[in-house]
Amino acid sequence: MQLSIEPNNGIPIYEQLVRQIKYAVAEGILVPGQVIPSVRDMAKQLTLNPNTVQRAYFQLQNEEVLQSLRGRGVAVCEGAKKQCVADRQQILAERLAAVLDEAIRGGLDEDRLRSMFEKALKNAIRTGEKQS
């Protein structure tokens, strides 16, 4: 389980954590019942403050993705995978829509956008494969 956090990205760190854990559950990298790294471990791995991690875990508990086992750790909820797949789809669709809206309003035409998309997509796939 490897998460990539980028500070000063506009997106709060705890929010990035929430998303990436959801993605991991959606992908099956984290399976229901599995105990994930503790607040302190995760904070140490990512060189974050434990409070920031705790905030992400707390939000994921509210959304019934994680459940806390006091004294033992935090585990993935049973029915979480379906919900996480849906969440991932919605989050990314919204982000994509926001960029395209800005581009269209900024005056870029459809063809130019399509070309940019293909180029960026290939690049993303390439770098994504390098990591794995």
Add this chain to the structure above:
Amino acid sequence: MQLSIEPNNGIPIYEQLVRQIKYAVAEGILVPGQVIPSVRDMAKQLTLNPNTVQRAYFQLQNEEVLQSLRGRGVAVCEGAKKQCVADRQQILAERLAAVLDEAIRGGLDEDRLRSMFEKALKNAIRTGEKQS
């Protein structure tokens, strides 16, 4: 000249202003030499604080997109259009790349992304045409 500012977007308001003014110059909506709305007028139009607008104008002066005519207003620099076209391209390409990177790392496959893109693109074009 109609700008759409969205607070709580993650992107600072003054940064949104900078971008949209660049887009307007790139599109030819604002032409070199033209005097744009004053700090106070722009703030009133967008219901922002004059300081926030001034911050955006200040940054655009540093990037040689705007020049201030003290006592008279702020005008678009002569050579600004070419620069703004390039900036627009780069800004949007980066944002697009960021979304696609997150999507690929999150586990979405190429075809699904392409489908999301087409859907979001049509939607953006539709709402974009409604506005104009």
Add this chain to the structure above:
DNA sequence: ATCGCTGTATTATCACGCTATCACACCGAC
């Protein structure tokens, strides 16, 4: 029971984006 791990809560501090005022300096029109 004790120890070490866990989650949880509290408080303080800092940085930053934004707002709200106010004051000052410059330019053009009258």
Add this chain to the structure above:
DNA sequence: GTCGGTGTGATAGCGTGATAATACAGCGAT
């Protein structure tokens, strides 16, 4: 010169994301 518009600068306050340090409570192994 005066007045009204302009850009510019300074100060204070608020909300929030993030850090730091500390304390408390539950669970399991010993």
